Amino acid sequence: MRKIINHMPFSSPPYMNDVLPYPSPGNNWLHSGRWRWVEYRFRRVCRCYGYREIRTPILELTDLFVRSVGEGTDIVSKEMFNLVDRGGRRLSLKPEGTAPVVRAIIEHELLAAHPLLKLYYIGQTFRNERGQKGRYRQHQQLGVEAFGSADPALDAEVIELAVRFFREIGITDQQLQINSVGCPNCRPAYREGLKKWVKPFLSEMCGDCKTRYEVNPLRMLDCKVPHDVEILSGAPKLLDWLCEDCREHFNSLRRHLEAMSVPYQIAPQLVRGFDYYTKTAFEITSGVLGSQNALGGGGRYDGLVEDCGGPATPGIGFGLGMERCLIAMESLGIEIEPEDEAPTVFLVALGESARSAAVRLLTEIRSAGIAADMDYVGKGLKAQMRLADKLKAPLVLLIGENELKGGVVSFRNMQTSQQEMIPQGEVIRRIQSWAKN
Numbered sequence: 541m542r543k544i545i546n547h548m549p550f551s552s553p554p555y556m557n558d559v560l561p562y563p564s565p566g567n568n569w570l571h572s573g574r575w576r577w578v579e580y581r582f583r584r585v586c587r588c589y590g591y592r593e594i595r596t597p598i599l600e601l602t603d604l605f606v607r608s609v610g611e612g613t614d615i616v617s618k619e620m621f622n623l624v625d626r627g628g629r630r631l632s633l634k635p636e637g638t639a640p641v642v643r644a645i646i647e648h649e650l651l652a653a654h655p656l657l658k659l660y661y662i663g664q665t666f667r668n669e670r671g672q673k674g675r676y677r678q679h680q681q682l683g684v685e686a687f688g689s690a691d692p693a694l695d696a697e698v699i700e701l702a703v704r705f706f707r708e709i710g711i712t713d714q715q716l717q718i719n720s721v722g723c724p725n726c727r728p729a730y731r732e733g734l735k736k737w738v739k740p741f742l743s744e745m746c747g748d749c750k751t752r753y754e755v756n757p758l759r760m761l762d763c764k765v766p767h768d769v770e771i772l773s774g775a776p777k778l779l780d781w782l783c784e785d786c787r788e789h790f791n792s793l794r795r796h797l798e799a800m801s802v803p804y805q806i807a808p809q810l811v812r813g814f815d816y817y818t819k820t821a822f823e824i825t826s827g828v829l830g831s832q833n834a835l836g837g838g839g840r841y842d843g844l845v846e847d848c849g850g851p852a853t854p855g856i857g858f859g860l861g862m863e864r865c866l867i868a869m870e871s872l873g874i875e876i877e878p879e880d881e882a883p884t885v886f887l888v889a890l891g892e893s894a895r896s897a898a899v900r901l902l903t904e905i906r907s908a909g910i911a912a913d914m915d916y917v918g919k920g921l922k923a924q925m926r927l928a929d930k931l932k933a934p935l936v937l938l939i940g941e942n943e944l945k946g947g948v949v950s951f952r953n954m955q956t957s958q959q960e961m962i963p964q965g966e967v968i969r970r971i972q973s974w975a976k977n
């Protein structure tokens with residue numbers, strides 16, 4: 541996908557994409573019109589469910605992620621882009637969206653005024669991972685976070701919101717997997733049980749799993765090495781070790797999803813790469829995405845706000861990968877009509893005096909809120925008309941010496957090729973009445 545141009549000394553950093561103003565064959569998903577189309581639908585769904593937008597900085601103190609995502613996770617131990625500012629502060633480009641939102645709501649005491657706080661965000665995320673199709677070092681997440689309720693009905697709402705959003709953008713082959721990762725009451729016993737069970741096989745397992753065994757044993761369940769996957773398929777299941785509270789929460793979530801007619805599969809080995817999760821964990825995948833098949837994922841994090849210095853407050857949310865949504869849409873052949881950025885009117889001027897008149901008229905038209913443009917590289921009539929055509933402007937206004945003398949303009953409808961002279965003072969009204977039809 542990346543073109544290496546020999547004589548050009550710069551290209552975008554590896555696995556970071558430019559999103560372009562025009563579609564390019566084979567890479568349509570990198571057209572900014574498509575991004576806006578998807579973002580608009582995400583905002584609309586969030587609004588429909590009562591979520592409000594939050595925006596946080598692109599950098600946060602590194603310690604925020606160490607404390608929340610967890611020191612032993614791949615994200616914190618290997619994948620963050622870190623820097624030190626002039627004040628000696630250790631900062632990181634945000635590798636995920638949840639911890640910054642938690643930090644912001646604590647800092648601004650949002651929970652005091654809004655004990656049930658429902659937020660969404662669209663933001664850039666950075667992970668220094670091994671890049672491949674669907675896995676980038678800068679990616680955009682569409683996320684929601686809901687704080688203040690431990691009710692499994694809220695878990696179901698958050699999950700159903702994601703499912704609905706994928707439906708709205710036409711991704712019909714989505715699959716939802718759910719699991720429970722337990723809580724601080726039941727997870728430690730499971731962790732020990734898992735370690736005990738794995739120990740006899742450990743020498744045959746990959747280096748990462750040997751480290752995970754010591755640092756973060758549950759993450760072994762996420763290993764993709766085929767031999768390890770085979771071994772771990774026989775491992776004890778966390779769902780069998782849940783405490784009463786976690787089991788009831790999980791069963792209740794299942795009942796809600798069924799009542800909402802949201803199909804799901806139970807994935808007992810779904811653990812996800814963050815330390816903050818408690819109880820519900822989920823992922824939504826698409827078969828058209830290849831190895832990076834997760835369109836999105838999330839879960840509950842009932843201890844996170846308190847761990848970050850706020851009042852004990854339950855929370856749940858998800859993050860969806862924008863690039864993966866767009867790639868899946870393209871693979872599924874979903875046709876969309878991205879928002880049109882073409883000017884409504886293109887002004888063609890012939891001669892210096894006509895040009896001054898055109899500049900004045902252009903400003904007037906734009907002041908009326910109508911998208912209008914003209915040529916700035918001094919082209920002749922034919923070239924200006926070609927440009928109008930290329931820009932797909934449906935209306936062209938021509939001003940030459942004759943028009944100037946008569947105080948008129950030639951008003952051309954590019955779709956019908958009809959052209960007529962109209963008084964300059966009538967231009968805006970005529971464009972507006974054309975737009976109404």
Ligand code: HAM
Pocket residue numbers: 635636637638667669674675676677678679680681683684685834835836837838839840856857858859860861862863864
């Ligand atoms: P995550 O599963 O790490 O969760 O990321 C969410 C989604 O972002 C993934 O399912 C995937 O679609 C996309 N994604 C992740 N990494 C990349 C990458 N390198 N390139 C392209 N897309 C990627 C989180 O980040 C959690 N904060 C989600 C969450 C919110 N949990 C609770 N609230």
